[in-house]
Amino acid sequence: MNDMTPVTTTLKDWETDQEVRWCPGCGDYAILKAVQRTLPQLNADPAKTVFVSGIGCSSRFPYYVESYGFHTIHGRAPAFVTGIKLANPELDVWMVTGDGDGMSIGGNHTMHILRRNLDVQILLFNNEIYGLTKGQYSPTSRVGTKSPSTPAGSVDRPAQPCAFALGSGARFVARGFDVSKNLPDVLKAAHAHKGAAFVEIFQNCIVYNKDVFNDFAAPKGAEDQQLWLEDGQPMLFAKGTKGLARDVDHMTLKVVDVVDGDWEAAGVMVHDTKNRALAHMLVELPFGPFPMALGVLYDDPRPAYDAVVAEDLAKAREGKSPDLAALLAKGQTWTVDGTAQDPV
Numbered sequence: 001m002n003d004m005t006p007v008t009t010t011l012k013d014w015e016t017d018q019e020v021r022w023c024p025g026c027g028d029y030a031i032l033k034a035v036q037r038t039l040p041q042l043n044a045d046p047a048k049t050v051f052v053s054g055i056g057c058s059s060r061f062p063y064y065v066e067s068y069g070f071h072t073i074h075g076r077a078p079a080f081v082t083g084i085k086l087a088n089p090e091l092d093v094w095m096v097t098g099d100g101d102g103m104s105i106g107g108n109h110t111m112h113i114l115r116r117n118l119d120v121q122i123l124l125f126n127n128e129i130y131g132l133t134k135g136q137y138s139p140t141s142r143v144g145t146k147s148p149s150t151p152a153g154s155v156d157r158p159a160q161p162c163a164f165a166l167g168s169g170a171r172f173v174a175r176g177f178d179v180s181k182n183l184p185d186v187l188k189a190a191h192a193h194k195g196a197a198f199v200e201i202f203q204n205c206i207v208y209n210k211d212v213f214n215d216f217a218a219p220k221g222a223e224d225q226q227l228w229l230e231d232g233q234p235m236l237f238a239k240g241t242k243g244l245a246r247d248v249d250h251m252t253l254k255v256v257d258v259v260d261g262d263w264e265a266a267g268v269m270v271h272d273t274k275n276r277a278l279a280h281m282l283v284e285l286p287f288g289p290f291p292m293a294l295g296v297l298y299d300d301p302r303p304a305y306d307a308v309v310a311e312d313l314a315k316a317r318e319g320k321s322p323d324l325a326a327l328l329a330k331g332q333t334w335t336v337d338g339t340a341q342d343p344v
Helices: 027-041 057-064 077-087 099-105 107-116 161-167 183-192 276-284 305-317 324-329
Strands: 049-053 068-071 092-098 121-126 172-177 197-202 226-229 242-247 252-257 292-299
Touching: 027 057, 027 121, 027 183, 049 057, 049 077, 057 068, 057 092, 057 121, 068 077, 077 092, 077 107, 077 305, 092 099, 099 107, 099 121, 099 161, 107 121, 107 161, 121 183, 161 172, 161 197, 161 276, 172 183, 183 197, 183 292, 252 276, 276 292
Parallel strands: 049 068, 049 092, 092 121, 121 197, 172 197, 226 292
Antiparallel strands: 172 292, 242 252
């Protein structure tokens, strides 16, 4: 993120006069409110903040945040974001996309913004369904998902957004879910990262995929299935009675019981956000035998694309002065004389 000049705002300063047009009960409401509550804590300036989206339910987002915003083309938000950030690196740019917009038609664009490491926050709302176009299965839908386009149940293996992000070279990967009280902390961590910060947010589609995440994201009763990761802290869940340890024989992770809080004796690992191999294992954990890994999975900064481009441009300008006439006259040129009455 950019070093922001402190600006004092409240949640109300980030709310627009637009009618919020999502289905009643949609998880997008909770995500919107989490973002609006977080922005004042970041000392963000509405005059220097931009929200950019593609197409889909999630892509209504820019209308509802009192800042600059662009509702762009299906899957192409990364291209607009790249242009905006390169044109004005001082802007604080957020990209909002969905599992269809960002992982299907926009998958190629998502890959390139991640590998380039542009200094933006990317929020991918994953409801495992195409909500705006009436419930077709999406790239992240589970095997067996019944929808208008898969009436007998989907046979596709679902894409995993966080695994995709890591494979694309992302340097920050995190997960949260719509109604989680921890989501603002995940957003703050993404904003603090210098470079492309990718956050997958599980989002309940109340109409076409209702409660599909309830096993780990229900408002109450699913806490034992959540593994909230914190750098430098043991990977504990189920009220500290279980944890993740190394399975040396298979070079993966395993669930272990923790007796009397002695996690060290149980061999529970300490989370390291700079361990890329560990991040890959965490995003690949099958839910059920394992908890859902949430929070910051990976955070290992490297120079951001926009900063490197700005540095290269500065070097290219050294010792030179802008002269359009000289540029146009460079190389082979011709002088044309005459008029319409006296053609050459």
